[in-house]
Amino acid sequence: MLNEAIRHEIRLRLDGEQATLRMGEIFGRGCAPGTIIALHGDLGAGKTTFVRGLVAGLGAAEGTRVTSPTFTLVGEYQGRLRVFHFDVYRLGSELEFLELGAEEMLSSGGVCVVEWAEKVEGCLPDDRVDIHLGHAGPHRRNALIVIMSTGADRLAGLLQKGDPKYGITALDEEDNV
Amino acid sequence: MLVLGIETSCDETSASVVRDGREVLSNIVASQIDLHSRFGGVVPELACRAHVEQVLPIIESALQDAGIALGDIDVIAVTSKPGLIGALLIGVSAAKSLAWAAGKPLVGVNHIHAHAYANWLENPDTPYPAVALVASGGHTSLLLCSGPAEYRLLGATNDDAAGEAFDKVAKLLGLGYPGGPIIDKLGKKGNPKAVDFPRPMLGKDSLDFSFSGLKTAALYTCYGQDSRGGPLPMPNDLSEERVADIAASFQEALIDVLVAKTVRAADLTGVREIVVGGGVACNSRLRAKMGEAAAQFGLRMNIPSLKFCTDNAAMIAGLAFHSAARGEFAQLDLDASPSY
Numbered sequence: 170m171l172n173e174a175i176r177h178e179i180r181l182r183l184d185g186e187q188a189t190l191r192m193g194e195i196f197g198r199g200c201a202p203g204t205i206i207a208l209h210g211d212l213g214a215g216k217t218t219f220v221r222g223l224v225a226g227l228g229a230a231e232g233t234r235v236t237s238p239t240f241t242l243v244g245e246y247q248g249r250l251r252v253f254h255f256d257v258y259r260l261g262s263e264l265e266f267l268e269l270g271a272e273e274m275l276s277s278g279g280v281c282v283v284e285w286a287e288k289v290e291g292c293l294p295d296d297r298v299d300i301h302l303g304h305a306g307p308h309r310r311n312a313l314i315v316i317m318s319t320g321a322d323r324l325a326g327l328l329q330k331g332d333p334k335y336g337i338t339a340l341d342e343e344d345n346v
Numbered sequence: 347m348l349v350l351g352i353e354t355s356c357d358e359t360s361a362s363v364v365r366d367g368r369e370v371l372s373n374i375v376a377s378q379i380d381l382h383s384r385f386g387g388v389v390p391e392l393a394c395r396a397h398v399e400q401v402l403p404i405i406e407s408a409l410q411d412a413g414i415a416l417g418d419i420d421v422i423a424v425t426s427k428p429g430l431i432g433a434l435l436i437g438v439s440a441a442k443s444l445a446w447a448a449g450k451p452l453v454g455v456n457h458i459h460a461h462a463y464a465n466w467l468e469n470p471d472t473p474y475p476a477v478a479l480v481a482s483g484g485h486t487s488l489l490l491c492s493g494p495a496e497y498r499l500l501g502a503t504n505d506d507a508a509g510e511a512f513d514k515v516a517k518l519l520g521l522g523y524p525g526g527p528i529i530d531k532l533g534k535k536g537n538p539k540a541v542d543f544p545r546p547m548l549g550k551d552s553l554d555f556s557f558s559g560l561k562t563a564a565l566y567t568c569y570g571q572d573s574r575g576g577p578l579p580m581p582n583d584l585s586e587e588r589v590a591d592i593a594a595s596f597q598e599a600l601i602d603v604l605v606a607k608t609v610r611a612a613d614l615t616g617v618r619e620i621v622v623g624g625g626v627a628c629n630s631r632l633r634a635k636m637g638e639a640a641a642q643f644g645l646r647m648n649i650p651s652l653k654f655c656t657d658n659a660a661m662i663a664g665l666a667f668h669s670a671a672r673g674e675f676a677q678l679d680l681d682a683s684p685s686y
Contacts, residue, residue: 186559212514212518212561212562212565213558213561213562213565217505217558218558234502234504234554235504235505236502236503236504236505236506236507237505237506237507237510237558239506239510240356240430240483240484240507240510241428241429241430241431241484241684241685242430242431242684243431243684244684244685268432269431269432307562307563307566
């Protein structure tokens with residue numbers, strides 16, 4: 170393989186909703202065409218909040234409304250790249266994910282972000298970013314980001330620095346997410 | 347003018363015949379709630395399969411009930427947006443096929459506009475302009491209705507819909523699906539002031555909604571925190587009284603926001619008529635509190651009976667009459683869309 174995927178593992182502490190939004194924005198600025206992001210985390214962990222930041226970071230028009238796709242299953246946004254926002258919480262099988270036209274969107278060159286990704290893991294390529302969001306208090310979340318994606322060194326660098334002004338700091342190794 | 351309306355945007359398959367936008371000759375609704383309740387929400391694949399099985403028999407019974415032959419129908423109307431894309435496509439395909447086969451004109455209807463219009467089916471004398479709150483499992487929107495079929499979006503939810511918040515909190519509390527009616531009933535036994543939940547307003551003049559934080563606040567109230575600050579994996583042994591108190595307090599917070607924003611919208615647009623629609627408009631506490639607020643601020647509340655609040659095709663056929671009267675027809679390439 171010419172561009173072998175390099176594995177980066179980043180642990181962040183997110184204080185306040187602003188921090189989750191900001192982390193999404195950093196992703197939006199740094200991610201390459203075709204990036205696939207698998208989001209994991211319980212109800213209220215900040216998955217849709219992350220996507221809101223991501224869409225803003227990709228330069229979507231001001232006032233773009235990123236709503237929960239729990240009902241409609243997939244939302245679509247246009248920024249510097251096209252964004253497909255899946256929520257597979259209600260899907261019964263991977264087949265239903267494919268019936269939504271997921272394959273086409275995953276290979277479209279746009280950014281695909283999938284909430285409750287563990288339900289459709291078999292449909293997602295290995296070359297992707299996994300983000301695990303965990304509750305660490307009513308206003309604090311921990312994030313474990315595993316990047317197995319080509320051309321993501323710059324993104325990894327941006328994330329590793331954190332952004333203390335927005336409540337994003339590095340998390341200790343032993344702190345579970 | 348006789349309009350046949352078809353609605354398949356979420357869990358209800360429905361067909362209806364309405365004369366001149368107000369006289370409901372038939373309104374058949376087949377609900378899939380029983381199918382879905384086992385899963386704690388609408389399961390899309392189930393929804394689509396059931397729509398396919400039901401849509402033609404339901405259309406036939408709507409015509410039969412009305413005593414009207416398809417040939418005597420003047421316009422065929424169908425919900426084309428917003429909703430679950432697979433479910434919408436089934437209604438849209440059925441409507442297009444019928445329109446083509448019977449040589450009838452076709453009208454595509456916006457589901458949210460139709461929920462606002464539902465009021466005029468029963469209360470045709472409600473004067474325009476009016477502000478409409480439409481709240482359901484998939485939508486929470488405020489509209490300015492300046493005339494029949496003249497609707498403008500004033501605000502909408504930034505994250506979760508009101509009905510979705512009811513469903514998710516009902517699930518947290520282990521109460522089942524659909525969450526709205528269950529919390530409504532249980533809330534009557536609870537103390538709405540037991541928990542001081544946030545009432546997100548997003549700024550004084552914003553007509554948008556945000557219910558995601560309220561859902562997270564309910565999560566922490568139900569589950570409590572572990573030593574690291576995260577929610578415990580299982581609820582503490584919540585007593586029945588505590589569950590009722592949380593349900594009542596959550597409902598109170600959500601409804602306070604819906605009412606305050608609707609009153610604000612009327613104030614900002616200088617409108618005196620308020621219309622409420624959508625499945626959440628069945629909630630007895632919302633009906634009572636919106637009525638109180640209307641009286642307090644000198645507004646008039648208009649709200650249809652429950653059967654026209656939940657999804658139904660009569661509202662689709664009713665609104666389509668006005669679109670047809672304005673010459674707003676769709677072609678046979680009418681497409682379904684998940685968004686507004």
